Amino acid sequence: MSIWPDEKVLTPGEAEFDTVDMTINIGPQHPATHGVFRMILRVDGEVVVDCEPYIGYLHRGLEKLTEANDYRQAMGYWDRTDYLAGMACEHAYVMAVEALAQIEVPERAEYIRVIMAELSRINSHFLFLGAFGADVGSFGTSFIYAWRERERIYDLFEEVAGDRMFPTYMRVGGVAMDLPDNFEQRCRWLLGSIRQGIEDLDGLLTGNEIFVERCRNLAPMTSERAIALGITGPILRSTGLPWDLRKAEPYSVYDRMKFDIPWRPDLQGDVFDRFWMRLSEMYQSARIIEQCLEQMPKGGLVLNPDLPKTLRVENGEAYIRYEGTKGEYGVYAMSKGGNKPYRMKLRSPSFCNLSALREMVIGSYVADAIIILGSLDIVLGEVDK
């Protein structure tokens, strides 16, 4: 019914004039794209008809640079891929070189690596919670809550490695230096602070009906489709398939850790489930760090002492899969002798997850397209290499 007596009432799907699709450009310099990502949306009214993503604005030639530097030098480029979790990227890189060169790592160093990688995962997921809350409309609040904990994690990284975002802390065969004396105490305090931070954000976002209603049933996805599109990580797990490389193909000391892959019977891979999955994973990461602190040898070497000054690797190839913060962080490494890798290829999880964006946003509203993009949690440093 119309309030105006002479107005014609339209049935759904009927238009009284011809409409023309409109093309909207978003990015590359746009806060909602979380970096330098550009997409061109074709919209019919408010509904997205087509989406064309454009990437490459942050392409720095990672693979070419890695080929041009020796194994030690090249590592510095790799923590600039997923720059929210530099330690995890370094871990994957050194694992690839160690698999090629068959190098052993001291036990204490393995535990230190896992602690650092899991702290990075928490750090990265905090950024997601904060930024995603801002995407949906909590403005700055969730962002500031998330930043409080991220600052504390970065402070700890600074104390351990001397740098916050790009620590360059791992080494082929171990880590650069041992932990500071008060590390365990500080880390335990930090874990308490992190748990409080997650609960704060949980209450702020999951407890907010507007937030939940915005995200529920938005862009749901089946496990089969996600696999076909190459989606991994929290987004794949949010479809109900509990596949985590830390469990499926355990590396480092993950086979000694007790942790769960979050799961609910009603998971359907929608935007809310992706948010829920990352939120729940953070508790599991905190559990892993606690177990590492308990099981870690109290002293001993942190770097393999038998390494030569210049590492030369025999012919060989390896594909290392690593559960990065966004999904399967794969490193294909090939050596033909000498002190430089012949080929290093990064299979970046954000890149593959982003390639599914087009399919996800078609048919949704423009405002929802921004949320769907936010729920993919891309890092452009990793997409563009």
Place this chain on the structure above:
Amino acid sequence: MSNKAPARSGGLPPAARQRPRADLAALVRKIGSIPFEVSETRTDVDVRIAPEHLLALVDALHNRHELAFDYLRNISGVDQSPEGMELKYHFYSFKTGYALQVTVPTATGHPHVPSLTGHYPAADWHEREAAEMFGFVFDGHPNLRNLLLEEDIHIHPLLKAHPLQAAEILQGIESGPPGFTI
């Protein structure tokens, strides 16, 4: 939706561990009828096959229930000059837990490989990346434009013959050293 935080603990058993490589090598050899070589890398079983037989092999890998490779992880080009270029495909099966690498060598001057986008939608961007970085041509790919590089720039930076600085010179960011030609 209630205001309570959802339950946080997973109720499912841990996913199946990766299966032994020896079993997979035997299963792959059973495919027969297509010429290929099976070997091992440091981490995976490797199958080496010519580009003209690739689609038949992928059909078998994708459809045989004892292999059931449903997930294409990665495509990576390698410049093996002067012998030509190679493509490395990495597959994984969520159903059986096997992981496999497929190597496809191409002849110098003829880098044509059939596109896998029909079997695996995930191949789309991987193939576009390999095409721009190495100059591969994926026959049957619907949209083989540049992905990471500028759209009007037609260089293949990851070829060994391509100097490290040339891309910057082409874009006018840096002037070339004397005597440097592209």
